[in-house]
Amino acid sequence: MDVRSISTFGAVAAEDEPVLNYFVETSAVSEIGEGEKFLVLGRKGSGKTALVRYFNEKKQNGLVSIALNLRGYPWALHAKRSDSDVDESERYEASWRYLIVVEFAQLVAKRLTGLSKWTDEAKNLIEFFSQNYGGLDVGLGDFLRPEKLRLTKASFEPQLLGVKLGGITLERKSEQGGLARELNLLSDLILKNALYLCGREGIEKILIHFDELDQGMLRFDSPRQQMLTGLILATRSVNREAAKNSVKLKSVIYLRTDLWNQINFSDKNKITTTSVLDISWDEASLLKVVNSRVNSITGKNWDAIHDATTMRGRQQKFSYIVARTFLRPRDVISYLNILLSKAKERINTKGGATVFTNKDIVDSKREYSTYLRLELHDEISPHWREWEDALKAISKMGLLSFARISFEQRYPQAVTAGNVYTSEQALETLYEYSVLGAYRASGYGGKKWVYRYSEPGEAWDSSGNLFKVHLGLKEHLALKE
Structure with missing residues (x-):
């Protein structure tokens, strides 16, 4: 075997195919798609995005799946959609619940066919989107952008204490409460209509994935913690309501473990016990990912691309590499790509074995060490600059x-x-x-x-x-x- 025939071990991002294939072989996919798990936790680089990719790429009959990437999401705008009447942990629950429901309703409305388009439920939805957003092509960051939502007889007119709401002001001063109550009434009506149409169209399941919630975050301060808490509570609420119907609507949140550890609210332990899927790896599972990658490139496995000698202390080469990682696919792949570069350089200039040697692995450590420090900086600096x-x-x-x-x-x-x-x-x-x-x-x-x-x-x-x-x-x- 000549390792120079390998161009790369792949991108360090967790979206790559071997990581995805590994998850398919475990219960992770079924626990998200069919089970009670809606909060997927893992350290940066553990493979959360690979799961999102699986649901979006592997087409299944009756399943609609969409990934909502929060890169560039207007967090500052969303921060203005809070309700001072409720507990701090619930201030953003109503706004997230509304956002999930209108995203779901938009997905359903875009897929209407035949006579479904002419039902009152469809007309109500389409008119609501037309009045407030100009149509059915609204980006995630724009659902909460209007300062006020217009409500009419042709769309939705929720009643509060027997009085019809002609509109809902989203941007309120801190002393103005009541937003959650009004917004939840509207969300209930939209969800009811969308669920009816979903069943009529034969859509059995819709999955909405919230990924990359940490993108662009410089500090994980109290307002951001409250907003993520609101998203988690809203997701649980909508999932429960949808579960009462024949249509399965489920939102799934993919979150870094360190961010979850920073959040505190009354039901956290209950959600941890019943609704969390924790992505974890060990040496054996990481070797499966590497063997899958090597096999796809060379038709062989890891043992075919290194010599038989052990490292210092009679440690196997792969164990030596894994000991320098945080048990994440991203770390292992990064080390192997650096190792590949060092081995090629050594073979081309000095000759010798055409597989990985102990010296190649040792010579890779310094560059890999710098990589690991940069990874840690991305994780720790939002909490401690x-x-x-x-x-x-x-x-x-x-x-x-x-x-x-x-x-x-x-x-x-x-x-x-x-x-x-x-x-x-x-x-x-x-x-x-x-x-x-x-x-x-x-x-x-x-x-x-x-x-x-x-x-x-x-x-x-x-x-x-x-x-x-x-x-x-x-x-x-x-x-x-």
Whole structure:
């Protein structure tokens, strides 16, 4: 085998085919499509978008699936559509519920055929869209853009306390409440009409996927947390209402685990228990993805493209690579692409084995380490912009593992203007994102290094005294063992 015949191991994005194929072989697809799961959690690069791609590309009879990409979504505009009359966690539930319902209604209205177009339900929907949006081609970011929704006898006229609403003002001052009540009445009428038409047209199921909710987010502040909470509550509400009908309407949210961990509201534990699908990987499942990719390119598997020697400590090559990742397909693919480049360079200039060698893998570590730091920056900076101050302190210490007291001495010297994190907060945040592992009891009388990415149930312990930097960052920070 000559690895120079491989052009690339593919894009690092989680949308690639081998990741998608892996999910099809698991219960993930059925749990989303048929089960109770509507909140898909996973770390960045874990494969959430691959699931969205599956539903949008694999055509099934009676299924309509649409992905709502929130890249460029007008969050600032949506922030003005809150209701001060309700609890903070519910301030955006009505606006998201309305958005989901009108997206669903638009999908149905576009697919009407034959006599369905002439029913009162169809006429009501079409007139509503015509009056407020100029037709049936409304982008996701435009549903909440009007300052006021017009309501007429020809479209919908919900009644509030026996009085017909001639319109609903969306943009209200903070002291003006009541938006949720009015908007929910309108959403109920639209949903009822759309569900009737959906059944009439023989559409058995509609899936609406909310993906890339973190795109363009500089800070995950309280208003954004409230908006995501509202989306989650609205999704649960609409899914429950639709489940009472023969038509299956389901919204599915794909969210980074760290964002979910930052959100707090009363029903969070209940949703976690019943409605969350957590995407997790181990070495065996990652090897399946790699073998699928290698087989599609060469007709062989991973074992055919490296020599038989083990790494230092008799560790297998793939295990050595995986130990430097966060158990994500994106990390493994990134490492393999760097490895491929290093091996080709070595073969073309010096000759030798035409498969991956130990030296190729070692020579790839520095470039991969820089990649991993950049990935972490995308995840951590919305929560803590000055997080790299802590990296500088660790780099100055120069050791892969260190005692708390050493960090507490170095960290204040690295703190830049605007950084309000104490050394304790810094250590906790680095642990939460698996930059650091903690040395703690293993449960069998011994101790081991614990990382959050591989053992998510192991919460932060403020009494911990020994920490170890993730192996993937060793070269970037120039650390010694």
